Each structure stands twice: as structure tokens, then as C-alpha cells.
Amino acid sequence: MDTFKGKKVFGGIAIASIFYYEKDQKEVARRKVSNTKAELERFETAKGEAAKQLQALYNKALKEVGEVNAQIFDVHLMMLEDDDYNESIVNIIESQEVNAEYAVAVTGDNFAEIFANMEDEYFKARSIDVKDISERIVRILTGSWAKEDLVEPCIIAAKDLAPSETVQMDKSKLLAFVTKEGSTNSHTAILARTMSIPALINVDIKKEWNGKTAIVDGYEGIIIVDPDSETLELYKKKKKQDEEQKRLLQDLKGKDTVTKSGRLIKLYANIGNVSDIGSVLKNDADGIGLFRSEFLYLEKDHFPTEEEQFTAYKQVAETMGDKKVIIRTLDIGADKQVHYFNLDKEENPAMGYRAIRICLTQTSIFKTQLRALFRASAFGNISIMYPMITSVEEVKAIKKIVEEVKAELDSIGVDYNTIEQGIMIETPAAAVISDLLAKEVDFFSIGTNDLTQYTLAIDRQNNRLDRFYNPHHESILRLINMVVENAHKEGIWAGICGELGADVELTERFLKMGIDELSVSPGMILPLRKVIREAE
Ligand code: PEP
Ligand code: MG
Numbered sequence: 001m002d003t004f005k006g007k008k009v010f011g012g013i014a015i016a017s018i019f020y021y022e023k024d025q026k027e028v029a030r031r032k033v034s035n036t037k038a039e040l041e042r043f044e045t046a047k048g049e050a051a052k053q054l055q056a057l058y059n060k061a062l063k064e065v066g067e068v069n070a071q072i073f074d075v076h077l078m079m080l081e082d083d084d085y086n087e088s089i090v091n092i093i094e095s096q097e098v099n100a101e102y103a104v105a106v107t108g109d110n111f112a113e114i115f116a117n118m119e120d121e122y123f124k125a126r127s128i129d130v131k132d133i134s135e136r137i138v139r140i141l142t143g144s145w146a147k148e149d150l151v152e153p154c155i156i157a158a159k160d161l162a163p164s165e166t167v168q169m170d171k172s173k174l175l176a177f178v179t180k181e182g183s184t185n186s187h188t189a190i191l192a193r194t195m196s197i198p199a200l201i202n203v204d205i206k207k208e209w210n211g212k213t214a215i216v217d218g219y220e221g222i223i224i225v226d227p228d229s230e231t232l233e234l235y236k237k238k239k240k241q242d243e244e245q246k247r248l249l250q251d252l253k254g255k256d257t258v259t260k261s262g263r264l265i266k267l268y269a270n271i272g273n274v275s276d277i278g279s280v281l282k283n284d285a286d287g288i289g290l291f292r293s294e295f296l297y298l299e300k301d302h303f304p305t306e307e308e309q310f311t312a313y314k315q316v317a318e319t320m321g322d323k324k325v326i327i328r329t330l331d332i333g334a335d336k337q338v339h340y341f342n343l344d345k346e347e348n349p350a351m352g353y354r355a356i357r358i359c360l361t362q363t364s365i366f367k368t369q370l371r372a373l374f375r376a377s378a379f380g381n382i383s384i385m386y387p388m389i390t391s392v393e394e395v396k397a398i399k400k401i402v403e404e405v406k407a408e409l410d411s412i413g414v415d416y417n418t419i420e421q422g423i424m425i426e427t428p429a430a431a432v433i434s435d436l437l438a439k440e441v442d443f444f445s446i447g448t449n450d451l452t453q454y455t456l457a458i459d460r461q462n463n464r465l466d467r468f469y470n471p472h473h474e475s476i477l478r479l480i481n482m483v484v485e486n487a488h489k490e491g492i493w494a495g496i497c498g499e500l501g502a503d504v505e506l507t508e509r510f511l512k513m514g515i516d517e518l519s520v521s522p523g524m525i526l527p528l529r530k531v532i533r534e535a536e
Helices: 036-065 067-080 083-096 100-116 121-142 163-168 188-195 230-251 274-282 293-296 306-320 356-361 363-377 392-411 428-432 447-458 474-489 507-513 520-535
Strands: 004-006 007-010 013-021 155-159 174-179 198-201 213-216 222-225 266-272 289-293 325-327 381-386 421-427 443-446 495-496 517-521
Touching: 004 428, 013 174, 013 230, 013 306, 036 083, 036 100, 036 121, 067 198, 067 274, 083 289, 083 306, 083 363, 083 392, 083 447, 100 121, 100 174, 121 293, 174 213, 213 230, 222 443, 266 274, 266 325, 266 495, 266 520, 289 306, 289 517, 293 306, 306 325, 306 363, 306 381, 306 520, 356 363, 356 392, 363 381, 381 392, 381 443, 392 495, 421 428, 428 447, 428 474, 443 517, 507 520, 517 520
Parallel strands: 013 155, 155 174, 174 198, 266 289, 266 517, 289 325, 325 381, 381 421, 421 443, 443 495, 495 517
Antiparallel strands: 004 222, 007 198, 013 213, 213 222
């Protein structure tokens, strides 16, 4: 029996034999050709076939995992038509007088490497997509197209999985994913969450696991290979309890998030991008308490235009209907770097030029986002919140800019709704002067991830400091209590959108403090609703 650790993508327990999935790694042969025109035609025909397959995959995904998740195949279709990608293939065929499959394979490898070396997490994740479409074209050209067939329910262990691979697998046979590579931001991870199956990444997978029995514990982030009979029995019991719990949680859908004494709590979800709305709806969140809008910037290689942002915000607002959608303005900087911002390297990025500090300095970036947000407000129930606030002066400066944006929109006759505006309380400074800040805004949302980092002076990115990073520290709990009290004195509401909001060990304590809202990852909505409904 061996236990291996990984990074959790989705919780749950699976017990089954491992299917070690390996892509056909055969080298694509390089052949000299005399008729390059014929090779170009072969490439065009294969591309057409690839487009057909991708369209079919899109339709299949649409039915099984919804539109937002199916969009990855739209991205593949777009990549297939990318000018640089196509030019490179044509160039190799013509200049080297070689076969089409070789040109496609080389281009795929080159582009995948370029993406993989990018700093931006979104583009890094695209590396696997460009490889995926190139392999598809090669398989068509070499006639080796074969669908991987899962014979019995299993745990898939793979170096990495492309979305087109996961979606083709028979879901009834797929109990868990364990991969060596991939990021929690990758589409495969998103699919795993949507399918609600346990998944781990960064696991040191081994080929010899193939066929062995294993247990994936997505809650603990471990895979136990070849478990002894005692462990197996223990996990069979755990799995049963887990399934029973999940079944019971389903009954909480459509029910109020209300304490026994009748106090309604706003139980909202945190999202990173538009594609997360599916799981927000599936888990029946009362609204969205934190839309980290910087992911729109992280996904692009240019400043997202007002129109691009408007479309994203509108889509979320419309999908959520009357439910509240709190969009946080750009929180770039520190660990979230975007190359086109051209930010200088800093000694202390977490305490550096970031978030609202950028927005208040480069106001045109801020105004573009605000215009998109106000325009989108006409299509739903949008609120805005501002990150990294430390002073009343910052809030006043924001309000001035907001008024300018509103005046601009008025002058051109653009409709917008009245928008509630709040701030994140994630610096000790903001918590300490929350009595003054409460007079200026409509709500507070406590960002416990940063509040813990700054209060305890511990870099939240440094996993060597994990044992010192204690969000249960009395100082944090006292600050939260103080913030809630100060909010209520001014008649505004206060919530928590940091990870601590989902910590069920503290729920009772937060409720006693009078917390009005908790915003957590979509998968934590129903477990938390249960705890709240059982509390006084
Ligand atoms: C926080 O700091 O608690 C928070 C919710 O924001 P982020 O994790 O995006 O910094
Ligand atoms: Mg933060």
C-alpha cells in the first residue's frame, strides 16, 4: 500500500482500479515529398475533418456538461483557423518539402512550448489545447484515429488530460482523475468540478499502477494505491457516508439559507470566470458574492476592451436574473501578473503596486471597467466592490471617478441601474477604520485570505510558512467581529468572501458575530447551507 499526495481539484471518494492512460507517443515520421501541393491539400482535408469532429464534440459536451464547458471546443475550432498556426504548417511543407503530418506535429510542439513558457496561467493552460488539436490532425492524416474505450468503471491516471479526451470518455465509467500536470485553472479541472468527481493534480503518477486497485480521497488530496483490506473497508464506509451526505444535501436545493431562529443569511458563490456560473446554479447559490474580474484580464494578451468586459458581466448578470452578482474590480498585481500591464519587478509585490492602487493611478483602465460594469448593470442585479482598500481617501477618490463615469454615460444616453458599492476589508488598516469606511459604502466583504496575510505578516504564497498561516488566529477573529459591528452601526451589511467563510468550524461563531453573508466556492454552498440551517 502506497499513499501519494496531490493538489485537490474536487472533493469526493472513489474506489476502483486504475486505468493508466497514455497518449500514443509514436514519433511522426518526416518524409521528403516531391508534390507539396498534394500535401497542402491533404492538410486542408484533414483540417476539415478535424473541424467536423470538434463540432460533434461540442454538441456532445453541450448535452452532457452544458454550454459554458462546451466552449472549449469552440476555442479549439478557433485555434484550428489561427493564421500563425496555419502559416507555420504551410511554410514547413513548402520550404522543407515534407509531409503534412510532420509539419503539423512540429508546429504543434513549437506552439505548445511557446504557450507553456508564458507567465500567464491562462496561456500556459492553452499549451495542452494546441497540442490536442495538432494530435487530432495528425491522427486523421495517419488514419490512426481511435477512441479510448473504458471497459469498466475506473480511476484515470494520466500525465495530463486534454478536454477533448475527458469529454470523449464514457462518464458512467469514469470515477476520478489523477494527473501529474495541469492547473486548477485548466479546462479539464473545470470539467472535473462540473462532473463532480474527485480529481487531483500534481500527483507523481506511475505507469505500473495500471490495473491496480486504488482509493482517491479528493477531500484529503491523496491517492492510496494497493490499499490493504483494513484501509479498503474504512474507505468503503467513508464513501457510503459521503454519498449519503451528498444525497441529503440535494434536498437543500431551493430551501432558504436560514438559521433556526429565523435569520436569513446570504449564501453566495465565488467565481473566477464566466464559465463557473454553471456550478453556481447547480449548487443553488443565493447569488455571486465575489466575481474575481481580474481573470478576464489574465485570460487575454491585451487589455480586455469595454465591449469584451461588458459581454462577460452581462452574461453573468443575465444568467443570475434577480440574484445578486458582486463583481470585484481589477485585483491585478502580486501573484496575479499580466505581462501587458508592464509592471516593474518589485521587492515586495504583495505590498506593492496592485489592485485599487493601479486603478487609482491608471484611471483609464479603471474607467473602462467601470463603464462596462455600469452598462451591464441594466441586465441584472450587479453590485461592485473594490479590493485592497486602506483609507477613506481612496474610497472618496473612487467615488469621484464613478461619478465621472456615470456622467459620461448619461451624456450619451446609456441606461444603467443603481448599483450598490462596497469594499473588501482585507487590510488591517481597513478593518481598524471600518467605523469610518462604513459611512462611505453600501457593504463590506471581508477578504480573509489577504487579511490573514497582512495581519500575521505571512506571505500566503509561501507554502513553507503554512504552519504559521493561521486564519483562526484570535487577531483575525477579533478584526472580523469589529468589522461586522462597525458595519451594523452604520446600517450596512458585512460578509466574508475569503476562504475562511467556508470553514464550517467557524460558522457558528460568525453567525454569533452577526455576519450577514458568506461567499464560498460553489461546491461548498450546500454543505454550508446545512450547517447554517442547523445553527441557532
Ligand atoms: C481575499 O483576500 O480573501 C480574497 C477573497 O481575495 P483574493 O483571494 O482574490 O486575494
Ligand atoms: Mg484579496
